[in-house]
Amino acid sequence: MKEKKCTRWQARLIAFLACLAHAGLTLAVTPACTMDKMQLIVPDARDAEDVCLGAARAVTFFAEHGLAMKEPVHLEVRDRLPPNSSATAAGIFLAEKGQVFMLSYSAFRKFGNWFNTPISRDLYQSLAAHEIAHAITSAHFQRDKPSVHAREYFAYVALFATMPASLRERILKTLPGQTYDDESRLSLMVYLMDPMFFGAQSYRHYLNMNQDQRKAFFLAVLDGKALAE
Ligand SMILES: [Zn+2]
Numbered sequence: 001m002k003e004k005k006c007t008r009w010q011a012r013l014i015a016f017l018a019c020l021a022h023a024g025l026t027l028a029v030t031p032a033c034t035m036d037k038m039q040l041i042v043p044d045a046r047d048a049e050d051v052c053l054g055a056a057r058a059v060t061f062f063a064e065h066g067l068a069m070k071e072p073v074h075l076e077v078r079d080r081l082p083p084n085s086s087a088t089a090a091g092i093f094l095a096e097k098g099q100v101f102m103l104s105y106s107a108f109r110k111f112g113n114w115f116n117t118p119i120s121r122d123l124y125q126s127l128a129a130h131e132i133a134h135a136i137t138s139a140h141f142q143r144d145k146p147s148v149h150a151r152e153y154f155a156y157v158a159l160f161a162t163m164p165a166s167l168r169e170r171i172l173k174t175l176p177g178q179t180y181d182d183e184s185r186l187s188l189m190v191y192l193m194d195p196m197f198f199g200a201q202s203y204r205h206y207l208n209m210n211q212d213q214r215k216a217f218f219l220a221v222l223d224g225k226a227l228a229e
Pocket residue numbers: 130134152155
């Protein structure tokens with residue numbers, strides 16, 4: 001009997017905390033995310049869940065390839081990105097500060113489409129995976145200024161590899177392209193011309209390798225021996 005009472009009180013406390021979170025009264029640091037080295041500031045509780053999920057997927061993905069999260073990351077969700085961000089960007093990683101800024105889901109939805117697909121919570125989680133992928137891999141580059149396409153290769157591969165398979169198939173169909181073993185096709189020019197296509201081609205390139213080849217290629221990119229300027 002006593003135990004039951006206690007459980008009921010615990011349930012009430014949890015409900016109360018969840019209510020506070022919904023009201024936006026939480027706590028600068030999002031408690032739902034207990035990932036090491038990750039500090040999240042996400043005003044909306046539902047956004048926080050998505051960001052946590054996407055970030056956790058990216059962490060797991062890179063851990064499977066031998067790349068741990070080495071540096072602390074501070075991720076903040078806002079209705080606007082910092083000044084000087086591209087008008088078409090939904091997120092930005094500032095390597096020198098270890099900071100990620102992401103749009104709130106309500107601001108992201110105003111884009112209408114992303115990757116030729118209507119904005120959804122699944123896509124929002126993938127956006128978080130993309131930005132956290134930048135943060136994880138940034139600390140592993142062996143050169144001071146890795147190329148833009150090297151950085152984006154990792155972020156897009158993680159984005160595609162960690163999203164639900166049905167969504168991935170749907171997006172890839174809208175970005176048709178051949179698979180090449182030769183990474184020279186993943187150039188800065190291709191990225192600048194069409195970042196989404198570059199992302200899809202990066203994932204196809206990744207998919208074409210076995211696990212050992214992937215690890216070796218990741219190391220080559222981090223050493224500046226592949227996807228260099
Ligand atoms: Zn990126």
